[in-house]
Amino acid sequence: MLDLKKLKTLRARTFNLPPQKRLSSPAQALTFVNQRGFVYFWTIKGVDLPSLWTAVAGERPVADKHDDPGHITWGWKDDALDKRIWYYGKILRGKATMISLEIAPYFYALSENYGDPEEDYLIAYREGRLTQPAKQVYEALLDKGAMHTIDLRREAKLANAKDSEFNKALEYLQRDFKILPVGVAQAGAWKYSHIYEITTRHFSDLSEQARKISESQARAKILELYFNMVGAAQMRDVNKLLGWGNEIVKRGIGKLVDDGNLVTTEHPKFAGEWLAVKEVA
Missing domain, CATH: 1.10.10.10 (Winged helix-like DNA-binding domain superfamily/Winged helix DNA-binding domain)
Structure with missing residues (x-):
């Protein structure tokens, strides 16, 4: 029989709940991710998993107000995108996930990336596992290099496509470790746009590390x-x-x-x- 008191104590430690002190710096956030192996950025309703939000803001819903103190995590996440201190992308259930560099190869080993990033996607496309919009997004990055979503949508010839079509392409490519956000640009109506890059260009050793697993x-x-x-x-x-x-x-x-x-x-x-x-x- 489960001992609920012991379970609560364990989760207080792993989710960073009281009596643990809340995280208050980017360095502490990195240690948290490295200790857990993988966490969500925000809490996801109906899914039990530690998140950076909870570790910083406590056990409460993600705040709607942008000036909530808990949203300091947003700046930490954005500042780290190009630092290669963890792997960040929409991975688990297509939600923002942070994975330690030690554990990222284990996830990559389960992706549909088997060798050459310039060939794997074509095999996936021919076998019906990669949609046409996702193929166009990937090819645009492959050809032109890292770019923010406004330029990427245009280069992928999806400027007139539905938002959902483009966003689904980005999500699929992230979930399969083909692309990831590597920065933020002041572009678009909100002056905020993620910059995307091919995963194996940003983490050049990831494929080789995963091959051994x-x-x-x-x-x-x-x-x-x-x-x-x-x-x-x-x-x-x-x-x-x-x-x-x-x-x-x-x-x-x-x-x-x-x-x-x-x-x-x-x-x-x-x-x-x-x-x-x-x-x-």
Whole structure:
């Protein structure tokens, strides 16, 4: 049976909740990301995962007011985009995710990038996994180099396309580790536009680092980090976050249970099987 008191204590530490002190500097933010392995930038409703917002602002919804003290995180994130101190992009569930440089190769090893960045996308396109708009965005960056979204949309010949079409292309390419934001430009109506670049140009060693990691090793590492952060979860929670599919998640969790890193247990308030680290079970 899960010990809810121990679970709360574990999450207070990993989510940086009281009695932990709130983060107050970019250096502390970097340490937080490195210790966790991967976190969300903002909290995502219905998903349990540490976020930089919560670690700085506390356990409350993301504020609408731009002058909220918690939004200091926005400046930290933007200032770090070109520093290569972590990997940032719309990754997990297509939401803003920060991944430590140590763990980024494990995620990249699970992407559909197998070798040459100038060929992989064409294979994905021919196999129907890459949309036409995403192909055009990627080719524009491949040909012209890093550029902000206003220029990118024009160079990709998507100036007259629906906003949703262009944004979906950007999201897909980020989720598959093909592109990432590397800066901010004062462009567009709001004088704020992300600058995008091909992932392997910005992190030239990432592909080589990932090549040494097998798919099973990558999944095991990510699952282990996840459970070390949340303490306990159900299989559906894991799949909701990672989107690997039930069979793959079940296989990965099964290995962690067999290795003694996780135990199956029950929740005193909720039905169904739970998986937990030994610390809270």
